[in-house]
Amino acid sequence: MPSRLRAAWPLVAVFTAGYLASYLLPTVVGRLSAGLGLTSAEAGVVGSVLLFHSAVAGFVLASRVERYGPRRLSRLGLLLALGGYGSAALTSYVPLVVAGAAVGGLGSGTATAVAAAGIAAQRDPHRASSLGLLAVSATAGALYLTIPRLGGGHVLPFAALAVAAVAVWPATGRLEAAGDSGAVRGPARVVPVPVRSRVPLPRLRSGVVLAGAMFCWSMAQNALWGVSGRIGTTQAGLSEVTVGAVFAVGLGAGLAGVIGAGALGPRLGRAVPIGAGTALIGACIVVSSSARGFLGFAVGEVAWNVFYPVVLSYLIGLAASLDPRGRWAVLVGAASSLGVACGPVTGSVLSVHAGYAGMGLVLCALLLAVAAPMTAVALHTSGRPLVPVVVRRRGAVPAAAVASVAEIPVPVSGPAPDRRSKALAS
Numbered sequence: 001m002p003s004r005l006r007a008a009w010p011l012v013a014v015f016t017a018g019y020l021a022s023y024l025l026p027t028v029v030g031r032l033s034a035g036l037g038l039t040s041a042e043a044g045v046v047g048s049v050l051l052f053h054s055a056v057a058g059f060v061l062a063s064r065v066e067r068y069g070p071r072r073l074s075r076l077g078l079l080l081a082l083g084g085y086g087s088a089a090l091t092s093y094v095p096l097v098v099a100g101a102a103v104g105g106l107g108s109g110t111a112t113a114v115a116a117a118g119i120a121a122q123r124d125p126h127r128a129s130s131l132g133l134l135a136v137s138a139t140a141g142a143l144y145l146t147i148p149r150l151g152g153g154h155v156l157p158f159a160a161l162a163v164a165a166v167a168v169w170p171a172t173g174r175l176e177a178a179g180d181s182g183a184v185r186g187p188a189r190v191v192p193v194p195v196r197s198r199v200p201l202p203r204l205r206s207g208v209v210l211a212g213a214m215f216c217w218s219m220a221q222n223a224l225w226g227v228s229g230r231i232g233t234t235q236a237g238l239s240e241v242t243v244g245a246v247f248a249v250g251l252g253a254g255l256a257g258v259i260g261a262g263a264l265g266p267r268l269g270r271a272v273p274i275g276a277g278t279a280l281i282g283a284c285i286v287v288s289s290s291a292r293g294f295l296g297f298a299v300g301e302v303a304w305n306v307f308y309p310v311v312l313s314y315l316i317g318l319a320a321s322l323d324p325r326g327r328w329a330v331l332v333g334a335a336s337s338l339g340v341a342c343g344p345v346t347g348s349v350l351s352v353h354a355g356y357a358g359m360g361l362v363l364c365a366l367l368l369a370v371a372a373p374m375t376a377v378a379l380h381t382s383g384r385p386l387v388p389v390v391v392r393r394r395g396a397v398p399a400a401a402v403a404s405v406a407e408i409p410v411p412v413s414g415p416a417p418d419r420r421s422k423a424l425a426s
Contacts, residue, residue: 008128011118013171014074015132016139017081017164018112021050021105022340023140026225026247027147028157029344035153036094044226044344046098050105051341057109058116058334062327065117070175077110078172081165089158097154104161109337111168116333117326118175119316125329126270126317130262133309133316137258139164141251148244206377207328210319211335213370213377217278217315218336220363221308222343223350224285228301231289231356236297246298250305257306261313270314275375277311282364282371289360318378 021028025047033043057077065073084104088097115132122128147156201207232243261273281304288300319332350359 008119008122008131010171010174011115011122011128012131012135013168014077014111014175015115015119015129016135017078017168018054018108018110018115019132019136020139020164021054021085021108021161022222022337023136024143024157024161025051025222025340025344026229027144028154029226030229031152031154031157032097035155036092036097038094041348044348046101047344048341049098050101050108051337053102053105054109054112055334055337055341057106058113058330058337061110061113062330062334063325065114065326065330070114070118071172074111074114074172074175075169077107077114078165078169080104080107080110082107082162085158085165086162089155089162092154100158104158107165108161109334111165112333112337113330114175116316116320116329120320120326120329121324122320124265125320126265126313127262129316129320130258130313133313134255134258134262137251137254137309141248141255144244144248144251201323201327203322203328203381206380207319207322207331209373210315210322210328210377211332213374214315214319214332215335215339216366216370217374218339219342219346220285220339220366221281222340223347223359223363224288224304224343225347226344227347227351227356227359228288230351231291232297232301235356236291236293238294238297242294243297246301249298250302253302254305254309257308257310258313261310269378270318271375271378273314274311274318274378275371277307277314278367278371278374281307281311282367285367286360286364289363290357314378315374318374318381321381 028050029040029043029047032038032046033040036043038046061073081104084100084102084107086100088100088104091097091100119125119128119132143157143160147160150156228247229240229243232238232246233240238246264273284300284304284307286300287296288304291297291300316329316333319329320326322328347359350362354362
């Protein structure tokens with residue numbers, strides 16, 4: 001196994017456990033409605049509660065992953081996910097199901113925060129994020145094909161999320177604990193930088209713009225995802241089995257998109273994939289939402305599933321490049337989770353008042369509007385190294401600690417940093 005892959009696979013595993021809940025949201029909401037007798041709106045609220053708590057965990061932990069240590073936080077997140085989702089699976093009492101979903105959401109958000117911070121400290125954040133999306137897409141696709149064959153009810157999707165937390169637990173042993181050595185090996189012996197020092201967020205304007213745009217971008221995606229089943233059955237006139245088959249093919253196509261994004265890497269930069277990809281996603285939403293038969297619905301949904309993870313992988317890499325300590329990656333991810341949580345409600349409201357086709361046009365316009373600032377952030381930050389080139393990474397915490405002060409390594413017996421160090425910081 002290549003050394004880079006060995007270093008990244010624990011983060012990929014934790015990323016998969018954290019992101020899986022949002023990928024399974026349609027089946028979670030659908031089975032809550034069918035199994036517990038909730039209305040579609042009530043089941044959607046439960047799903048929003050789960051994702052809202054996931055976002056809260058991300059906002060709270062954005063600057064605390066280094067302080068508490070990736071290993072400790074990831075294990076806490078997996079324990080919360082196991083306890084919350086496991087409790088929700090074992091009861092049919094609606095308040096307990098809601099409470100379990102909330103606790104599980106906190107666990108998913110904690111795991112995602114750890115993974116995002118670690119991915120930001122990788123030598124190639126885009127490749128690491130592509131591996132994470134590939135893993136979670138494959139896992140979700142397998143579950144979408146398996147869960148319908150094992151019976152109905154809300155037990156199975158929540159149980160799957162709990163089992164995923166257990167399966168990922170061994171990977172946390174490969175993450176660094178709080179207080180691990182902060183020294184970075186390089187050409188010269190360097191002074192360790194305390195990881196608990198408070199360093200302001202770099203590139204504040206770019207980070208705020210990207211977080212706000214990601215909220216709208218994710219909300220538009222999940223607005224379509226939340227009502228896609230109803231579009232297929234009511235407007236396109238397809239059976240539930242056919243709609244499920246289209247979704248399975250779409251997730252498979254998404255795997256191909258992630259593999260292609262990983263192979264393409266930074267060759268086109270970030271601005272072109274983000275800007276052009278978002279415009280293509282908007283066109284796919286229009287096609288899917290206006291479909292009146294199988295062909296239009298299948299083409300729109302499958303094409304959307306191809307482009308969505310590609311653009312998302314570049315957005316994760318862009319957020320990681322804003323701060324090597326991973327704080328912007330966590331904050332942007334939390335903003336994305338908030339958008340995902342608001343998506344089903346947005347899609348339902350728009351489809352009621354404007355129809356499915358009108359909803360698609362509104363979402364397309366929103367995506368075109370946010371494509372411009374996201375592309376501008378990508379152009380503004382292009383070409384800037386994530387950390388000084390003299391730093392040799394040997395783990396998330398040491399590399400992030402050195403990068404956070406943006407100074408060259410200082411020899412122990414050498415003089416203090418001169419004006420060139422200050423120039424690097426600017």
